[in-house]
Amino acid sequence: MAERIPRDQSLSRIYGSGALFAAAYGNVGSSIYYALGVTAAFALGLTPVAFMIAGLIFICTAATYAEATVMYPEAGGSSSFGRHAFNELVSFIAAWAQMLNYTITVAISAYFVPHYLAVFWPALGHAPGDIVGGAAVIVLLAWLNVRGGQESARLNIILAVADLATQVVLVGIGMFLVFNTSVLIDNIHLGVAPTWPDFALGIAVGMIAYTGIETISNMSEEAKDAARSVPQGVALVVIAVLGLYLFIPLVALSAMPVHLDGAGNYVTELGTTFADDPILGIVENLGLTQGLTDLLRVYVGVLAAVILIIATNAGLIGVSRLSYSMGQYRQLPEAIRQIHPTYRTPYVAIIFFAILAIVTLIPGQASFLATMYSFGAMLSFTIAHAAVIRLRQKQPDRERAWQPKGNIRFRGVLIPLTAVFGGFGTFAAWLVVMALNPVTLAVGLVWLAIGLVAYMVYRRHQELPLTGTVKVVLPEPLGVEEIEYKSVIVAFPADQPFSEEVMATAAKLTSDRRRGIHITALLTVPTHLPLESSMAEEETEAQSKIERAKLIAGLRVTGRVERVRPGQEGYFLARQARTSKAAAIVIGLRSRRGIPQYGKTLETLLRERPCRVIVVSEGPGATEVQYTPREAVRA
Secondary structure (H helix, E strand, O other), X not given: OOOEEEOOHHHOOOEOHHHHHHHHHHHHHHOHHHHHHHHXXXXXXXXXXXXXXXXXXXXXXXXXXXXXXXXXXXXOOHHHHHHHHOOHHHHHHHHHHHHHXXXXXXXXXXXXXXXXXXXXXXXXXXXXXXXXXXXXXXXXXXXXXXXXXXXXXXHHHHHHHHHHHHHHHHHHHHXXXXXXXXXXXXXXXXXXXXXXXXXXXXXXXXXXXHOOHHHHHHHHHHEOOHHHHHHHHHXXXXXXXXXXXXXXXXXXXXXXXXXXXXXXXXXXXXXXXXXXXXXXXHHHOOOOOHHHHHHHHHHHHHHHHHHHHHHHHHHHHHHHHXXXXXXXXXXXXXXXXXXXXXXXXXXXXXXXXXXXXXXXXXXXXXXXXXXXXXXXXXXXXXXXXXXXXXXXXXXXXXXXXXXXOOEEXXXXXXXXXXXXXXXXXXXHHHHHHHXXXXXHHHHHHHHHHHHHHHHHHHHHHOOOOOOOOOOOOOOOOOOOOOEEEOOXXXXXXXXXXXXXXXXXXXXXXXXXXXXXXXXXEEEEOOOXXXXXXXXXXXXXXHHHHHHHHHHHHHHHEEEEEEEEOOOOHHHHHHHHHHHHOOOEEEEEEOEEOOEEOOXXXXXXXXXXXXXXXXXXXXXXXXXXXXXXXXXXXXX
């Protein structure tokens, strides 16, 4: 008898505000390990001020994401907001900017891992050890993600809490031992150290410390009471991050003040000697005993490396999820979002962007990686702010479960000041990054040009509008009982076309949200040909059924093209169900002029049925009929 289990609501992951905060802080918190040194190299003694100005922009951005995410609790962040407020082209630009963010996240996080592990092996602290080590981290994590490795959400939360606690302890020790207001004041030489352009660039680069807010948006589909938990989670992230990014730079610049180097330039060891491991620089300059310093260096080095590895992995996961989402909205070609036939992961996207991350990593320029990150993030954030303002105009009467305080009425529409100020700030930061970094400007514009050209060519090839939204929608399943099966085989005989009704029924039946649906696309080989004969056209058609099924039912789908002889299709499916212990087989039934067409494959399968067989008819008045296993009938 086919095994059936009741619908289990626990299979849906439900996040409260605490879980949302922990996940977002895990991403934001990792950036302190590289953002501090990179920002200090530009902003010098005004580094705390740069972080605070960037933090104010972050508050506005967080408010924008909270309002829009509550309105549309779906993955995608600024891409989703742009789609609802403007059109698919704007959504693609935001998504493509996010793709750059994820790629740079992978590169910059992996690059800093060896620098913190240099507490064990000093060769990792400089080229070529840091580049080779960072590339090795990316290769290993890409391999794990292709094979479907899953990060532990509970472990990430524990590490995020440990990281937060460690930074709070460092701040406490530093405020007690080295904090000095006189030193901090003497660090500042307005217009000279830093120069005004460098200070502006320091603010723009400092924004990389606040970019994890996308995480909450991407988790909103799984949030419990999104109208309450999303704003609370955002508020907790803002409080924690702003506090740390105020006090940590104060402690760091007290311990490593600005001074003149041998060439007469104002510098701080935070942005030179310890630019690649700034938190270790704080540890070594707290004035603790050598024993305590060594112990704390090892602890911070290991914790930082682990946090950065998780951030690298999160970037690769983000690439795979975003590429899959863009595929659902027909923004990417089939090739880039192709699913691995065995591991059910978007391996082409993972491999492609892993290689791209390694390429950006090879020069070993942390400042370049930081400015490139700012290029993508500021563009994405600007679109998010503009989208919220546009949605206030486009849908003024739509219920908003949460919206920020501080709104002005303009032409009869309430406009949020947070979106206005936030949009101005992020757009200004984007312009600063481009104006002061010709290389970043060139690479960023090339990135956008490649994406836009690929998007337009693909949409034209698919005969789709450039601005219209076209989504692969899961059709309403047929009359399936409110029970679910642990595993289902979906059969597509060679003489039957792909059926969305069949896939909808299979998706409804399957209890496992990560796997459980196996597509068997049959390829009938004539008896006068060897079984392994080349049948490229037929095999391509069979494989396309599998890919379309994966696009509808997601990463839980596996599939394979199976070669069989004429007349053996039904026997093969029955044997496959027995071997794999499938709980059900779903197969389509075509009708001609309203008369069901029971082919030989289906007749054989119903006669041999080792498990429940669900026959789905197609077309108007479609129905679904279930046949119990033969063993159950005999019983």
